[in-house]
Each structure stands twice: as C-alpha cells, then as structure tokens.
Amino acid sequence: MMSRAASLRLGIVAIALVALEVACRSGAISDKVLVAPSRMVIAMAELLASGELLPDLEQTFSAVGIALCASVAGGVAAGLALHAMPVVRHALEPYLGAYYAIPHFAFYPLLVVMFGLGVMPLVLLASLFSMVVVIAATLTGLDRVPRVLLKTALLYRMTPWQSFWSIRLPAALPHLLSGVKLAVSYCFIAVIGGEFIMSTSGVGHQIALAYDNFQGARMYGLIVLVLLITVTTNMLLYGYERLAARRRGA
Amino acid sequence: MTERLRSALAPIAVLLFLLLIWQLMHRIVGNQALTAPVPTLEHLWRLVGEARFLPHLRETSFAFLQSLAIVWVAGVFFGVVLGAHRFAGEVMEPLIVGLYSIPKVTLYPVILLLFGLGMHAKVAFGILQGIIPVVLFSMNAVRNVNRSYLRAASVMQLTPLQRGWFVLMPAALPEIFSGLRIGFSLTVLGTMLGELFASQRGLGFLLMSAIELQDTKTILSIALLITTFAVTANMLLGAVERRLRRSQASNAERR
Numbered sequence: 001m002m003s004r005a006a007s008l009r010l011g012i013v014a015i016a017l018v019a020l021e022v023a024c025r026s027g028a029i030s031d032k033v034l035v036a037p038s039r040m041v042i043a044m045a046e047l048l049a050s051g052e053l054l055p056d057l058e059q060t061f062s063a064v065g066i067a068l069c070a071s072v073a074g075g076v077a078a079g080l081a082l083h084a085m086p087v088v089r090h091a092l093e094p095y096l097g098a099y100y101a102i103p104h105f106a107f108y109p110l111l112v113v114m115f116g117l118g119v120m121p122l123v124l125l126a127s128l129f130s131m132v133v134v135i136a137a138t139l140t141g142l143d144r145v146p147r148v149l150l151k152t153a154l155l156y157r158m159t160p161w162q163s164f165w166s167i168r169l170p171a172a173l174p175h176l177l178s179g180v181k182l183a184v185s186y187c188f189i190a191v192i193g194g195e196f197i198m199s200t201s202g203v204g205h206q207i208a209l210a211y212d213n214f215q216g217a218r219m220y221g222l223i224v225l226v227l228l229i230t231v232t233t234n235m236l237l238y239g240y241e242r243l244a245a246r247r248r249g250a
Numbered sequence: 251m252t253e254r255l256r257s258a259l260a261p262i263a264v265l266l267f268l269l270l271i272w273q274l275m276h277r278i279v280g281n282q283a284l285t286a287p288v289p290t291l292e293h294l295w296r297l298v299g300e301a302r303f304l305p306h307l308r309e310t311s312f313a314f315l316q317s318l319a320i321v322w323v324a325g326v327f328f329g330v331v332l333g334a335h336r337f338a339g340e341v342m343e344p345l346i347v348g349l350y351s352i353p354k355v356t357l358y359p360v361i362l363l364l365f366g367l368g369m370h371a372k373v374a375f376g377i378l379q380g381i382i383p384v385v386l387f388s389m390n391a392v393r394n395v396n397r398s399y400l401r402a403a404s405v406m407q408l409t410p411l412q413r414g415w416f417v418l419m420p421a422a423l424p425e426i427f428s429g430l431r432i433g434f435s436l437t438v439l440g441t442m443l444g445e446l447f448a449s450q451r452g453l454g455f456l457l458m459s460a461i462e463l464q465d466t467k468t469i470l471s472i473a474l475l476i477t478t479f480a481v482t483a484n485m486l487l488g489a490v491e492r493r494l495r496r497s498q499a500s501n502a503e504r505r
C-alpha cells in the first residue's frame with residue numbers, strides 16, 4: 001500500500017512527463033530544444049539495441065569501477081590511519097572540510113597533460129574527487145563506535161587486528177556505507193564530467209558529440225540512459241542500506 | 251607551545267608539506283607537465299596585472315554572484331516552505347534527493363539548448379549545481395526546530411510571515427548556514443564548469459584556451475586562483491557558522 005505522499009509524488013512526476021510529451025508533440029516546444037520523453041526512451045532503446053555504444057559504456061563503467069575501488073580502499077585506509085594519529089588528523093581537518101570547495105575539474109586538464117588522453121586521468125580525477133568523502137565517513141564511523149564495545153574488546157583481550165575486524169569495522173559500517181553511496185555518485189560525476197570536457201570516447205564524450213552535431217534525440221537518449229543507470233545504482237544502495245539497518249534492529 | 255599556537259601552526263605545516271609535494275612532483279614529471287610553485291605564482295601575478303585578464307575575471311565574478319544570489323535566496327525560501335509544510339516536504343524530498351545524486355554535468359547540453367550560449371547558461375548551471383543542498387539543509391533545519399518554540403508562536407498568534415521571520419529563521423539559522431556554505435562551493439564549481447564547456451569569456455574560457463595551447467603555467471595559475479578563492483571563502487563561512495552554533499548553544503544554556 002502506497003502512502004498518500006508517495007502516490008501524490010508519482011502523480012506529480014507523471015503529470016510533468018505527460019505535459020512535456022504534449023508540449024513537445026504539439027510543437028509548443030521546438031524539437032531542437034527538447035524532444036518528447038517517449039522519443040528519448042525510443043532513442044535510448046535503439047542505441048542500446050544497435051550495440052554501437054558498448055565500447056563507450058565499457059570505458060565509462062570500468063573507469064567508474066576502478067576509481068570507486070581505489071577511493072574506497074584508499075579512503076578507508078587513510079581514515080583508519082588518521083583516526084590512529086590525532087595530531088595529523090587535527091592538522092588536516094580544516095583542509096578536509098574545505099576539500100569540496102576546490103573546483104576539481106580545473107585540474108583535469110593537468111592530469112591529461114601528465115597522463116595523456118584515456119582512462120588514466122579520468123580514474124585519477126574520480127578517485128581524488130571521491131576519496132575524501134570516504135575518509136570523512138570512516139572518521140565519523142570510528143568516532144561513533146560505542147565505548148561499551150571497545151571496553152568489551154579490552155575485556156576479551158582482543159589483538160588490535162581482532163578488535164578492528166570484529167568490533168570497530170562492523171560498528172562503523174553504517175557510516176561507511178553512506179560514504180560509499182556518496183562516492184558512487186561522485187565517481188560518476190567526475191568520470192562523465194571529465195569525458196565531457198576532454199576525451200575521445202566514453203558516454204560523456206558521446207553526449208557532447210551528439211550535442212555538437214545537433215542530434216537531439218540521440219543526445220537525450222544518452223542522457224536518459226546515464227540518469228537511469230545512476231538513479232538505479234543509488235536506489236539499490238539505498239535499499240541495501242535500509243536492509244542492513246533493519247537487520248541491526250534499528 | 252601553547253594549545254592555540256599549535257592549532258594555528260599545524261595547518262600551516264600541512265600547507266608547506268603540500269608545496270613540497272608540488273615541487274617534488276614538478277621534479278619528477280618535468281616542466282612541461284607541471285610548473286614549479288614559484289614560477290606559477292609569478293605567472294599568476296603577471297596574469298592578474300594584464301589588461302586582457304580583467305574582463306574575464308569580471309565576467310566570471312558577475313555570473314557567479316548572480317547564481318549565488320538566486321541559490322541562497324530561492325534555496326532558503328523553498329527549504330523553509332518545504333520544512334514548515336510537512337506534507338509538501340514529504341512529497342518533494344525524495345525527488346530533490348534524487349536530483350541531488352544524479353551527475354548534473356550530463357544535463358549541461360539541455361541547459362545550453364534552453365538558454366543559449368553565454369551568461370544565462372552559466373548562471374543557470376551554477377544554480378542547478380548549488381541550489382539543492384541549500385534547499386535540503388534549510389528544510390531539515392526547519393523540521394528540527396524545537397517544538398515548544400512553535401507552540402509559543404501559535405499562543406502569541408503570530409502570522410505565518412512573523413512565525414517564519416521571528417521564530418523559524420533564528421532557530422534554524424546555524425544549520426541553514428551550513429547549507430549556504432555548501433551551496434557556495436557548488437555554485438563556484440557550477441559556474442566554472444559552465445564556462446569550461448562552452449563560453450567565449452570568463453576564467454573557464456581562459457582555462458579552456460590554455461588547455462588547447464598546452465599552456466601548463468596558465469592552467470595551473472587559474473586553477474590555483476579559483477582554488478584559493480573557494481577554500482578561503484569556505485573557511486570564512488565555516489568560521490561564521492561555528493560562531494552561530496556557539497552563540498545558539500550558549501543561548502540555549504542560559505534558558
């Protein structure tokens with residue numbers, strides 16, 4: 001049974017889509033600016049069916065995947081190290097707080113100059129961009145491990161490794177998970193943004209190319225595809241997060 | 251060493267360390283890929299002094315200030331409305347969060363088609379990037395306002411406008427301010443991204459033409475300029491935010 005708010009929300013989205021469809025089909029909005037939603041979906045299906053997009057999809061996804069692994073592994077490791085060294089952490093904290101004020105895309109061209117066009121600068125940009133959110137989540141998670149649990153670890157005379165693996169990590173996991181969720185979004189943003197600015201392949205590059213060649217339907221098809229993929233990924237992670245929370249009895 | 255002195259020195263030590271890494275990287279990858287810190291600063295100084303630089307700076311600042319004004323005012327307004335009206339907030343929140351998590355760079359061509367090349371597209375893109383956290387933070391801030399304040403407001407029969415201005419705003423201010431700070435950073439990012447993709451003027455345009463010429467010095471100088479601006483502003487806003495939180499906490503204690 002859907003709540004009243006949820007059904008109203010669905011209604012708003014549906015009405016907006018229908019209104020857009022009607023406005024585009026009737027010619028109130030020129031098809032040079034915006035194509036009808038149904039045509040976007042058809043264009044997307046055609047693109048997927050033709051298979052011409054496969055190399056680009058592969059590049060974008062492998063870049064996002066590698067960057068995500070690097071940023072989660074590096075972020076958790078750095079978070080643990082900083083948590084263990086309060087002096088260093090204290091010195092770095094103002095910079096971590098200001099990190100997302102840095103316009104990262106301004107440094108992408110430098111990475112291209114250093115590493116050449118290809119997956120490498122994209123992966124670097126995305127992992128640098130998303131790592132700090134994982135570090136912050138790890139620190140928050142470790143800070144909030146209940147004292148009782150740490151005392152229990154002492155009572156059981158656990159080794160540092162045991163106490164980390166069976167107490168600290170599980171207790172910090174919910175915070176870590178929300179960090180990973182953000183890192184997924186950030187990796188997508190960085191990779192697609194980078195491909196947009198300067199690249200020779202990838203989904204972002206294809207969107208920019210379609211825009212330059214006035215291929216409206218193709219461009220919107222690609223955009224809808226990217227949005228669908230990211231929204232689905234986010235919803236899956238969100239669902240997993242809720243499942244994990246319920247299992248803990250929260 | 252006193253505590254205060256140490257807490258001021260530590261970030262400076264980090265800054266020096268970063269400069270050292272920069273210099274080392276320069277040694278490793280060479281002058282073509284990464285200019286050393288001192289020549290970059292010299293180049294930046296010369297660049298700012300040049301007459302052709304000012305119009306670009308003015309263009310970018312103007313676009314940024316317009317976006318920021320709209321992001322702050324409209325963001326807080328919608329956030330407060332959605333936070334105060336519980337049902338409307340419940341309907342809209344998942345939509346807004348969904349919009350927040352998508353890579354908005356993909357929507358850039360749509361903005362260009364809607365607004366055309368130039369100032370409007372830049373401002374629109376800055377708003378698109380910056381407004382959502384402001385809305386979300388203001389909404390949560392208003393929702394978390396102490397219930398007894400609201401009851402006091404209805405006992406005094408305040409009009410909705412008075413209620414918003416005298417009760418909700420002061421109580422929610424510190425948290426709203428966090429939203430404003432994050433919105434600020436994202437608006438910088440948005441405006442600059444807008445200039446990178448398509449424009450004929452502005453710092454982003456200078457950056458893009460420097461990329462085409464492989465002019466590393468200029469790329470680094472402009473990136474450094476924008477970063478310094480963004481980080482400094484972020485720290486100032488952060489200081490104001492901490493002050494607001496402290497004064498609110500001490501007010502709460504006095505009661």
